[in-house]
Amino acid sequence: MTHQFRFAQIAAFLAVGAIALTACSGGSQSATVTVTVAATGPPTAIGPTSTAASALSPASSSPPATGTLARLTSPASSPAATTPVLPTADRPTISTVPTPRATGVSPITPIVVTATAGTLVDLSVTNPAGRLISGDYSTDEKTWTSSEPLAYDRKYSIDAVAATAAGRRSTLTTQFTTVKPAQTVFPSFFPNPKLTTVGIGQPMVVIFDKAPINRAAAEKTLTVTTVPAVKGSWYWWDNRTLHYRPQNYWTPGTKITVAAKVYGVNFGGGMYGEIDRTLNVTVGPAKIAKIDDATKKMQVYIDNKLVRTVPVSLGRNQTLDVNGKKISLVTPSGIYVAQEKYAVRQMSSATYGLPTSYDLGYDSKIPLAVRLSNGGIFIHSAPWSVADQGIRNVSHGCININPAAAQWFYNTFSYGDIVQVTGTSTTLAPTDGFSDWNIPWATWLQGSAL
Incomplete structure (x- = not known):
């Protein structure tokens, strides 16, 4: 469904609301009834920030004050009409992860924007320089999820518009800030990445430039994938260095990929991984x-x-x-x-x-x-x-x-x-x-x- 199609629906709905209705009463007598709809309350952070009240009123009518209820007009002899209220459920709401104005947000936690009782018709998430953050919509266009990591210690802006099929709209504008590390930790490899072939006895080595406070968190960032598959384990050589090997020597021809996905990971005490790195080697003859x-x-x-x-x-x-x-x-x-x-x-x-x-x-x-x-x-x-x-x-x-x-x-x-x-x-x-x-x-x- 295109956004142009949704806006066409909204325009059609607004045009219908401006029609004057004629009611018959005892044959020759008649009265004109005008319906004017206004917002039922002031906008909230995640509710509608504008209504279609003025568009629904005839050109000769003055729009009702913001926050008032719509009323039916009738001849003076007629009893007072009942005030129609548009259910809140008919208006979309917008929620975000992280929550509005959140601080200390992990740069690797995906941003998620969700429309309830409607779909997202317009959305932008931008960094401080105004660059759009990439992301993808769900099939039903109710949810958008970011697809790239963010930077440390940056303020990001979210601007979103949601609408119902009937044309009711809500907007949300908010910001959040990513975490500021006390210090970052950089992973180095041995063998040196320039060494593409190693012997059957070569352990895979990761050396952090600073000793992680949370060793378990640091070790979880490390993976070793081999073809053919073989089980191995990490061993903390010292407070900065880990070695990885299988139970027995590597098999000649084995392809090994070591990944250190440290970026955005909290190593404890305000220490965060600096950058993700990957090493690829092949095991040579025995x-x-x-x-x-x-x-x-x-x-x-x-x-x-x-x-x-x-x-x-x-x-x-x-x-x-x-x-x-x-x-x-x-x-x-x-x-x-x-x-x-x-x-x-x-x-x-x-x-x-x-x-x-x-x-x-x-x-x-x-x-x-x-x-x-x-x-x-x-x-x-x-x-x-x-x-x-x-x-x-x-x-x-x-x-x-x-x-x-x-x-x-x-x-x-x-x-x-x-x-x-x-x-x-x-x-x-x-x-x-x-x-x-x-x-x-x-x-x-x-x-x-x-």
Whole structure:
């Protein structure tokens, strides 16, 4: 139904009301009866703001005062006529969500304008600059719902007109204001969005720039969708960081979408999400390097096929006492995930408390280094220890391999690929780097706030 058609109906109704009625009384006597209709009361915020009173009165008649009732006119000899009252139910009303003049409104809560006992014939919702907010009407045109988010700390205006089929109209003009955050929270991802392919061991990571007060509310904004479908869970690594993984390694070829729909969400204490973000990655081939301290060898498997065996030298079985601090040089056993790659990496023993001036201290440029842990474990080229590789452990904790093998490993392994070390005397801390797979699944599930 078009708005032009409704206005044609209204015009027709008004024209009929202006007709003079003739009543017969005993043959030759006659009287003219004029009907004038006026509003039954003053307009309200959601009621009619104008009536058709003047249009219904003859041109020669003066319109009744606003708020008076319409009366029938008759000859002086006739008894007083009954006053007709138009039922309130015949006039449309307009309601809104949020309510008129509301404050602190969520910018992601849809605006809903509804006409009762009529339909919406005109509507505009505008931002402070006058731009129209997009939305959609219901099939019966009784309801309009916005279809876009609003901005924080803005005043929006609603102007609506509703009408009945008989032409009775109501208008509503009101405003509301959206919430003003005390501070906003921004979500970052790892892998970096530029990394489109990751290994089977790569956890999905979300890092908030501020610690959410309400962890459950923050976690509810995060979703992980996979093709094929696989169940997983979030784990709070610290007060700003969450990791997501399935119970077992990702299946090669899995497509992963991580969504952080934080905008408009209250994280507690006046903190609100700043912007929605999405990450898309695909899981590459299954690459696993298995290192056994007993054999001093690394066997590399790609998609379950052994492709290379490399002699290694691990951290020496030694603990140093430096100014009362115990420093272990043993390479911890556990499941590591490749997380960074450097063609050349400056490394210094001072970073973990061993001064470079000590006998075992160092500060050197190390070639072809692949980081495995935050604690400083790398697989890298070590031409100085080739004679020891496959025989004894002489490193400070890193995994030494020969230059040719190091070049191949550097070119082949990347973010999310797995390195397993077994047989040493210490254990990798489960929160060191991406050591997620060292946490039992039952324990992992307890790390969720939901």
